[in-house]
Amino acid sequence: MAKDTPDQVPQQRRLLTEIPGPRSRELEARRERAIPKGVSTTLPVFVVRAGPGILEDVDGNRLIDFGSGISTTNAGNSAPLVVEAIREQAALFTHTCFMVTPYAGYVEVCERLNQLTPGDHEKRSFLVNSGAEAIENVVKVARYATGRPGIVAFDHGFHGRTLLTMTLTGKAMPYKRGFGPFATEVYRAAYSYPFRGTGRLADTITMLETSVGAESIAAVVVEPIAGEGGVVVPEPGWLAGLAGWCRDHGILLVADEVQTGFGRTGDWFACEHEGVVPDLVATAKSLGGGLPIGGVTGRAEVMDSVHPGGVGGTFGGNPVACAASLAAIRTIETGGLVERARVIGEAILPRLRKLAAAVPAVGEVRGRGAMVGIEFVRDDGITPDREVTGRVLRRCHEAGLLILTAGTYGNVIRLLPPLVISDELLEEGLAILEEAVTAS
Ligand code: PLZ
Secondary structure, three states: OOOOOOOOOOOOOEOOOOOOOHHHHHHHHHHHHHOOOOOOOOOOOOEEEEOOOEEEEOOOOEEEEOOHHHHOOOOOOOOHHHHHHHHHHHHHOOOOOOOOOOOHHHHHHHHHHHHHOOOOOOEEEEEEOOHHHHHHHHHHHHHHHHOOOEEEEEOOOOOOOOHHHHHHOOOOOOOOOOOOOOOOOEEEEOOOEHHHOEOOHHHHHHHHHHHOOHHHEEEEEEOOOEOOOOOEOOOOOHHHHHHHHHHHOOOEEEEEOOOOOOOOOOOOOHHHHHOOOOOEEEEOHHHHOOOOOEEEEEEHHHHOOOOOOOOOOOOOOOHHHHHHHHHHHHHHHHOOHHHHHHHHHHHHHHHHHHHHHHOOOEEEEEEEOOEEEEEEEOOOOOOEOHHHHHHHHHHHHHOOEEOEEEOOOOOEEEEOOOOOOOHHHHHHHHHHHHHHHHHO
């Protein structure tokens, strides 16, 4: 758990105005004149400081944070070690471009990624700026190493917003509609979604073998738990079965651990729970402790196949982001935050499952560790109910609890609390959520 520091936000929920308050609304009006509506916001309260479990806004309201900037501040917002590391590095130098003159921090982050990602085989890593850029690069490396064109992605998958990663993403609205034409040689397969009874592995494999051909597939890109898709946890054994099929056909298994990585699910990486060792792993979000950085990690022979100069970029592995990353990883280690994610899951899941048994609109509560989804359905028990989801979201926000939605059908409430949140705030947030669900 993070230590109290003089600048730490008091760890109490506090509502001084309605949400959003007058100052936030003023800023929102300015924002509407300055920023296109294509960039949208879950909750337009403008933040002035945050951490470990609280977001404080311009009106002095203090909201409980169950979002972690979409699983980016697992180690806490402005975690003390991260702030110190950023200050120190920023005072020394802010940029050289690793491709021009290198520095140790970049090497150290890659060493940490090589150690921490699943599997004890020899690995190499390089650094980029975001989750999307990490996925772009795993695809480049996989195509290069295999000499094959095809990339498989899944229903309910989210991999980013660039042309290629948007193509891999499985949801038209809001991510794809109107933004085509898309990248070529991307094939979509069914993801295992036990609640909806879809995505049997044997059918997925038959489809890929008959309609694409295994020998044309360079890589299968998969989230171990589909985050944006609705915290969909595949059937046990599905991921391992997929990995086995890939291995048998010389297809590289790419784990997109951008959202699930760095302790979120109670393991360093969500693949570990399934005993799966991917060939390539894409990371971002909590790798940077709040600063933008992404990682591409893979088998040494795959990664080393690319010619010198074949991958890179101006800002990839920026020294300040690397310093933040090393400190964020240290914070997760020294704070026992991987274990803490399990404890958070054990606090959330049974409680919400009890609620599910009592409220027919809750179709399923699922997740692992501190990554939890609540899927809302109509009276028939299966038709997605976006309206009730929206009501729960609004009620929580008005009560000072920041939660997120997710889901291909927009009917999932998603909980991603920072792993440093106190038991008291976790408890209070859950009570608000339970009340909102019961009332909606
Ligand atoms: N892979 C699994 O979850 C980003 C998206 C926010 P970037 N998820 C949050 C939004 O609406 O754009 C994500 C992810 C997984 C890749 C990405 C992309 O990561 O750092 O946003 O590019």
